[in-house]
Amino acid sequence: xxxxxxxxxxxxxxxxxxxxxxxxxxxxxxxxxxxxxxxxxxxxxxxxxxxxxxxxxxxxxxxxxxxxxxxxxxxxxxxxxxxxxxxxxxxxxxxxxxxxxxxxxxxxxxxxxxxxxxxxxxxxxxxxxxxxxxxxxxxxxxxxxxxxxxxxxxxxxxxxxxxxxxxxxxxxxxxxxxxxxxxxxxxxxxxxxxxxxxxxxxxxxxxxxxxxxxxxxxxxxxxxxxxxxxxxxxxxxxxxxxxxxxxxxxxxxxxxxxxx
Amino acid sequence: xxxxxxxxxxxxxxxxxxxxxxxxxxxxxxxxxxxxxxxxxxxxxxxxxxxxxxxxxxxxxxxxxxxxxxxxxxxxxxxxxxxxxxxxxxxxxxxxxxxxxxxxxxxxxxxxxxxxxxxxxxxxxxxxxxxxxxxxxxxxxxxxxxxxxxxxxxxxxxxxxxxxxxxxxxxxxxxxxxxxxxxxxxxxxxxxxxxxxxxxxxxxxxxxxxxxxxxxxxxxxxxxxxxxxxxxxxxxxxxxxxxxxxxxxxxxxxxxx
Numbered sequence: 001x002x003x004x005x006x007x008x009x010x011x012x013x014x015x016x017x018x019x020x021x022x023x024x025x026x027x028x029x030x031x032x033x034x035x036x037x038x039x040x041x042x043x044x045x046x047x048x049x050x051x052x053x054x055x056x057x058x059x060x061x062x063x064x065x066x067x068x069x070x071x072x073x074x075x076x077x078x079x080x081x082x083x084x085x086x087x088x089x090x091x092x093x094x095x096x097x098x099x100x101x102x103x104x105x106x107x108x109x110x111x112x113x114x115x116x117x118x119x120x121x122x123x124x125x126x127x128x129x130x131x132x133x134x135x136x137x138x139x140x141x142x143x144x145x146x147x148x149x150x151x152x153x154x155x156x157x158x159x160x161x162x163x164x165x166x167x168x169x170x171x172x173x174x175x176x177x178x179x180x181x182x183x184x185x186x187x188x189x190x191x192x193x194x195x196x197x198x199x200x201x202x203x204x205x206x207x208x209x210x211x212x213x214x215x216x217x218x219x220x221x222x223x224x225x226x227x228x229x230x231x232x233x234x235x236x237x238x239x240x241x242x243x244x245x246x247x248x249x250x251x252x253x254x255x256x257x258x259x260x
Numbered sequence: 261x262x263x264x265x266x267x268x269x270x271x272x273x274x275x276x277x278x279x280x281x282x283x284x285x286x287x288x289x290x291x292x293x294x295x296x297x298x299x300x301x302x303x304x305x306x307x308x309x310x311x312x313x314x315x316x317x318x319x320x321x322x323x324x325x326x327x328x329x330x331x332x333x334x335x336x337x338x339x340x341x342x343x344x345x346x347x348x349x350x351x352x353x354x355x356x357x358x359x360x361x362x363x364x365x366x367x368x369x370x371x372x373x374x375x376x377x378x379x380x381x382x383x384x385x386x387x388x389x390x391x392x393x394x395x396x397x398x399x400x401x402x403x404x405x406x407x408x409x410x411x412x413x414x415x416x417x418x419x420x421x422x423x424x425x426x427x428x429x430x431x432x433x434x435x436x437x438x439x440x441x442x443x444x445x446x447x448x449x450x451x452x453x454x455x456x457x458x459x460x461x462x463x464x465x466x467x468x469x470x471x472x473x474x475x476x477x478x479x480x481x482x483x484x485x486x487x488x489x490x491x492x493x494x495x496x497x498x499x500x501x502x503x504x505x506x507x508x509x510x511x512x513x514x515x516x517x
Binding site: 003004005008009012013016020098099100101102103104105106107108109110257259260 | 289323326327328329330347348349351352354355356357358360361362363364366367374375376378379380381383384420423424
C-alpha cells in the first residue's frame with residue numbers, strides 16, 4: 001500500500017468543513033465583516049477622523065470609548081478571531097466525543113499527522129473564506145481610499161489571516177485538552193472574547209490598556225492608513241507565528257501519548 | 261509464563277510466525293492492571309474468537325494492536341511488524357472496527373468510505389472501485405448514497421465493516437461486531453468475516469456471543485483478568501472440558517480463573 005497522500009486528505013477535510021453549516025456561518029461573518037468594514041471606512045474617511053480616536057456610540061458611558069481602528073483593523077481581527085475557530089474548535093474533541101477517533105487513527109497515519117491534517121485543513125478552509133471575501137472587499141474599499149494599494153491591503157489582510165492561524169492553533173490546543181465539544185466551544189470563544197475585548201474598547205485603566213498591548217492581535221492592529229513599513233509587517237508576521245507555534249506544539253505533545 | 265504452562269496453553273515461541281504475535285503484553289491504567297503479560301499468536305488465515313468477561317482486556321488488546329492505547333510492557337506485532345515502534349507500517353495491514361464508533365451522519369456511506377480510503381493511502385479511483393466491490397459483497401449497494409444518519413443499525417454496521425475492509429487489509433480486528441444486532445444482521449456480519457477469511461485473510465474478533473464463535477472460528481482464546489487462560493479450537497475446548505457448548509466452557513473457565 002502506498003503512503004497516504006496528506007494533501008488529498010487535507011483538501012477533502014477542508015471541503016467537508018467549507019460545505020457545512022459552519023462554512024456557511026463563516027462565510028456570512030466574513031461578508032458582514034467586509035461590508036461593514038467598507039462602509040465604516042467610507043464614513044470615517046469622510047469625517048476625517050482616522051488620525052485619532054473616535055469618541056462615538058458609547059459616549060454615554062464615560063468608562064468606555066471606541067478606538068478608531070476598531071472600525072478597520074479591529075473589526076476584521078475580531079471577526080477573524082471568531083471565524084477561524086469555527087473550523088477547528090471541535091476537531092479533536094469532536095472526533096473523540098463522536099467516537100470517530102478510533103476509526104481515523106486505525107489508518108496508517110501518525111498522531112502528529114492527524115493533528116497537522118486538522119490544522120492544515122482548517123487553515124485552508126478559513127483561508128478560502130477569508131481571502132474569498134477580503135479580495136473582493138479591496139475593490140469595494142479602494143474607490144473610497146485612492147491611496148490604498150493592493151500591496152498594502154494584502155499585507156495587512158495577510159497579517160489578519162495569520163491572526164486567524166494563531167486563533168486556529170490556540171483553538172486546536174483547547175480542542176485537544178477538552179472533554180467535550182461544548183466545553184471546547186465555550187473555552188475557545190470565551191478565550192477569544194477575552195482577547196478581543198481590550199482591542200474593541202478600553203477602560204480608563206492603565207492595567208487594562210497594558211493587557212491590550214500584550215495580546216498578540218495588538219501587533220496587527222494597524223491598517224493601511226498607518227505609515228508601517230514592509231519590514232514591520234514581516235516582524236508582526238513573525239511574532240504572530242512565534243506565538244502560534246507553542247500552541248501547536250502543546251497540542252501535539254498532549255495528544256501523541258494519550259490513550260484513546 | 262508459568263501460568264500458561266500450568267494451564268496447558270502453547271506459549272509463544274520465537275519460531276512461530278503468526279499474523280498477530282503478542283508477547284508478555286502489559287497495560288496498566290491508574291489503578292487497574294488491564295493486561296498482565298498476555299501471550300497470543302494468531303496464525304494467518306484463521307478466524308480467531310477472542311472471548312472473555314467484561315473488563316478482561318479484550319478491547320485493550322485490540323486497541324494496542326491498532327495503536328490507540330499504549331502498552332506499558334511486552335510487545336506485539338502484525339505480520340512481523342512491531343506495532344509499538346512501527347505502528348504506521350503495521351496499520352497498513354489492519355482493518356479495525358471498534359466496539360462503539362461514530363460516523364458523520366450527514367455524509368453518505370460513499371463519501372465517508374472515500375475519505376477512509378484516502379486516509380488509508382488509496383487513490384480516489386481505487387477507492388471508488390473498492391467501494392462498489394465491498395458494497396456488493398456486504399449488501400450495501402442500494403444505501404451507498406443515502407445519508408448515514410438515515411440508515412438502520414444493521415446498515416450502519418455494514419458501513420463500519422466496509423470502512424475496515426476498504427483498503428483490502430490482511431487482518432481484520434473487530435471489537436464486538438455483532439453486539440446489538442438482530443439475528444439476521446449478526447449472520448450477515450459473520451458471513452462477511454467468514455468470506456474475508458476464505459480469501460486467506462486473518463480475522464480476530466472479540467465477542468460475548470459464543471454461538472457466533474462456534475459458527476465461524478477456527479480458534480478461540482479466552483482471556484480473563486488480563487491473561488489468556490484457555491485457547492484451542494471450539495471442538496478441542498468442548499472435549500477438553502467435557503461441555504456441550506462453548507457457553508459452558510466459558511463459564512467453567514471464567515469461574516475458575
